[in-house]
Amino acid sequence: MTENRLHLTRRRLLQGAASVALTAPMLNRAWAQEATQINMLAWYGHAEPDIVAEFEAENNVKFVPKYYAGGDNMLALISQSPPGTYDLILSDAEFVQQLNAAGYIEEMDAALYPFDDFFPEFQKFPGHWTENSLWSVMVRYGLLGVSYNTDALTRAEAMSYNAYWNPKLTGKVGHFDWHLPSLGQISLLNGNKAPSPFDIDEAAWGAVQAKMLSLKPQVGGYFDYGGTFSGLKNGEMLAMVGIGDWITGVLEKDGAKVASVIPEEGGIQWTESYSIGKGTTKQEIINKFITYMLGPKGQVKSIQMAAYPGLSPTKSGWKAIQEANPAEAKRSGLIEGDDNDPVKMLREGRIFFRDTPKQQSLEDWNDFWSDYKSA
Amino acid sequence: MNASRKFDPYAYVWRLPLLLWQGAFFVIPLIFMAAMSFWLVKNYRMEPTFVFDNWERMLGRGAFWDAYWITLWRAVLAGVIASAIAFPASLFLAFRLTNSGRRFALLCLIVPFFTSFLVRAYAWQVILAESGPVNAALGGLGLGPFTMLNSGFGAMVGYLTLVLPLVVIFQTWSLAAIDKSLIEAAGNLGASAWATLVRVIIPAAKTGLVLGALFAFIMTFGDFVSPFYLGGSKPPTLTILIIDTTKSGQQWPRAAVVAIVMILTLFAVATAAVKAAYRGRG
Numbered sequence: 001m002t003e004n005r006l007h008l009t010r011r012r013l014l015q016g017a018a019s020v021a022l023t024a025p026m027l028n029r030a031w032a033q034e035a036t037q038i039n040m041l042a043w044y045g046h047a048e049p050d051i052v053a054e055f056e057a058e059n060n061v062k063f064v065p066k067y068y069a070g071g072d073n074m075l076a077l078i079s080q081s082p083p084g085t086y087d088l089i090l091s092d093a094e095f096v097q098q099l100n101a102a103g104y105i106e107e108m109d110a111a112l113y114p115f116d117d118f119f120p121e122f123q124k125f126p127g128h129w130t131e132n133s134l135w136s137v138m139v140r141y142g143l144l145g146v147s148y149n150t151d152a153l154t155r156a157e158a159m160s161y162n163a164y165w166n167p168k169l170t171g172k173v174g175h176f177d178w179h180l181p182s183l184g185q186i187s188l189l190n191g192n193k194a195p196s197p198f199d200i201d202e203a204a205w206g207a208v209q210a211k212m213l214s215l216k217p218q219v220g221g222y223f224d225y226g227g228t229f230s231g232l233k234n235g236e237m238l239a240m241v242g243i244g245d246w247i248t249g250v251l252e253k254d255g256a257k258v259a260s261v262i263p264e265e266g267g268i269q270w271t272e273s274y275s276i277g278k279g280t281t282k283q284e285i286i287n288k289f290i291t292y293m294l295g296p297k298g299q300v301k302s303i304q305m306a307a308y309p310g311l312s313p314t315k316s317g318w319k320a321i322q323e324a325n326p327a328e329a330k331r332s333g334l335i336e337g338d339d340n341d342p343v344k345m346l347r348e349g350r351i352f353f354r355d356t357p358k359q360q361s362l363e364d365w366n367d368f369w370s371d372y373k374s375a
Numbered sequence: 376m377n378a379s380r381k382f383d384p385y386a387y388v389w390r391l392p393l394l395l396w397q398g399a400f401f402v403i404p405l406i407f408m409a410a411m412s413f414w415l416v417k418n419y420r421m422e423p424t425f426v427f428d429n430w431e432r433m434l435g436r437g438a439f440w441d442a443y444w445i446t447l448w449r450a451v452l453a454g455v456i457a458s459a460i461a462f463p464a465s466l467f468l469a470f471r472l473t474n475s476g477r478r479f480a481l482l483c484l485i486v487p488f489f490t491s492f493l494v495r496a497y498a499w500q501v502i503l504a505e506s507g508p509v510n511a512a513l514g515g516l517g518l519g520p521f522t523m524l525n526s527g528f529g530a531m532v533g534y535l536t537l538v539l540p541l542v543v544i545f546q547t548w549s550l551a552a553i554d555k556s557l558i559e560a561a562g563n564l565g566a567s568a569w570a571t572l573v574r575v576i577i578p579a580a581k582t583g584l585v586l587g588a589l590f591a592f593i594m595t596f597g598d599f600v601s602p603f604y605l606g607g608s609k610p611p612t613l614t615i616l617i618i619d620t621t622k623s624g625q626q627w628p629r630a631a632v633v634a635i636v637m638i639l640t641l642f643a644v645a646t647a648a649v650k651a652a653y654r655g656r657g
Binding site: 070072073075076079098101102171174177219220221222223224227230231234235236362363366367369370371373374 | 418419420436437438441442497500501504505506507522524525603604606607608609610611615616619620621622624625
């Protein structure tokens with residue numbers, strides 16, 4: 001009897017084990033529903049764990065990024081992909097109009113986003129709206145000015161774009177290899193402020209080209225994202241045209257002797273905005289993510305993004321960073337009335353939004369850039 | 376005597392994969408690229424048409440020809456410098472080492488290819504920096520610091536890193552294959568070491584020497600990493616021009632024009648070099 005019972009017990013045990021083995025995958029699926037995949041087209045860093053991991057865990061989603069470098073690159077990637085490929089698009093603000101004109105993005109519901117919390121200057125950001133239709137929501141921005149090695153230049157010396165011509169920097173001035181920020185800065189140096197350094201007539205454009213060419217003997221190289229970092233970090237370049245705190249802020253944290261200032265001629269603002277990709281079926285979760293990123297928690301993450309820091313367009317974002325990281329709030333000027341307060345500088349007319357050329361074609365500017373590099 | 380060859384299906388079965396591969400991944404893309412060079416880009420999208428705008432625009436630009444001549448010059452220079460540096464080492468490997476020693480040395484020459492060239496270029500950035508070990512060593516002698524990065528010198532260091540092992544391998548194989556009795560005969564007939572080198576060894580190894588230089592030229596001509604990461608894009612080469620052209624405005628058709636000019640140049644140089652390499656060999 002005992003033996004028989006034991007035999008039956010073993011059989012039952014085997015049957016039970018087999019049942020568990022067969023049903024486990026189903027149980028597993030029931031317990032943990034597969035994560036919703038969100039395809040994001042963005043600059044590097046926006047779908048890295050420091051930004052999205054918490055949201056992913058809380059909402060059972062998984063961001064799959066496709067990173068680009070530059071608005072043209074972004075437009076190319078999206079134009080070569082079928083509709084619905086990208087659910088969420090992080091774009092430079094000046095390219096939103098082109099995304100919209102080409103029909104790559106969905107109209108957004110303005111009521112879903114905390115525009116009341118935005119500083120007034122950013123509530124109706126140029127190009128993001130067509131009359132009352134919203135196509136993109138600004139999430140962060142930064143300022144481009146004179147970025148320099150603090151051993152080579154004093155802050156006072158760096159307070160003008162003329163610093164690039166300083167004999168101490170001969171052969172040590174680098175360019176971030178993109179025509180818009182470099183030419184925009186030279187346009188500002190030439191006094192093209194109204195309406196914008198990017199809205200200049202042919203005579204002014206000719207003068208910008210001549211001024212740019214005069215910088216050639218100072219230039220030590222043209223660099224991509226990685227090369228810009230290493231060039232400044234290892235001291236090969238003592239100043240870099242076309243960048244700002246988004247590069248030097250990262251290097252400063254790493255102990256490099258570099259800084260960025262907004263010179264007396266004014267600075268250029270880069271702006272990054274979220275749009276919803278045409279044909280996506282995941283609008284609800286995307287809107288939730290955008291709202292999360294515009295909230296205090298998301299803004300603190302964005303301001304301190306590991307890949308490159310940004311500034312917050314929302315008042316609650318400023319307050320949140322002041323509480324979470326007062327040193328960073330001070331460093332980046334996210335304190336109202338501070339000397340580096342970006343909104344104050346904007347109100348004083350010292351900041352100009354980066355834009356595509358208004359009176360020339362983008363091609364004209366790019367062709368000149370190629371000519372300049374080989375001059 | 377039946378002069379006509381019999382159709383051998385077995386032989387064709389073995390040839391077919393290569394033909395299919397080359398057709399699918401070289402000939403068809405090449406034809407597509409040539410066709411694309413006549414297309415236009417509108418709103419970042421290519422539109423098939425047949426116009427010469429891209430050719431006129433690219434070939435009519437000074438920047439294109441500046442990039443062309445600097446690329447050509449650097450490729451020639453890299454071929455010459457790599458051949459000159461490689462030759463003494465190849466002579467040593469071919470004539471002074473045992474077979475097993477030579478095999479080991481050739482294996483060591485292949486090892487650098489196990490690492491991505493981009494990684495090796497980044498390593499050179501550290502080494503050549505003004506604050507790097509080379510300048511530190513020179514500083515100890517009271518020299519420098521010298522600007523080596525973001526210059527033609529930096530780019531050349533990259534080119535040689537890329538091609539030198541390959542040139543040594545080509546030269547060594549070629550030199551090691553020389554009939555040693557020819558060298559002994561030259562010595563027995565009273566030829567000096569220099570005369571033996573110039574009149575016996577170099578002519579006998581000509582094929583490998585020329586092909587080594589040719590490969591150095593081809594790889595340098597098409598290299599993007601060295602001029603960009605070590606030369607600081609200063610001045611831009613054709614590969615950098617391709618990147619610039621596609622990056623802004625997505626002008627793939629114009630980039631195709633640059634690529635076709637590069638292919639034609641390489642084809643002309645390779646044809647001439649192969650002809651020179653095998654001249655007099657029947």
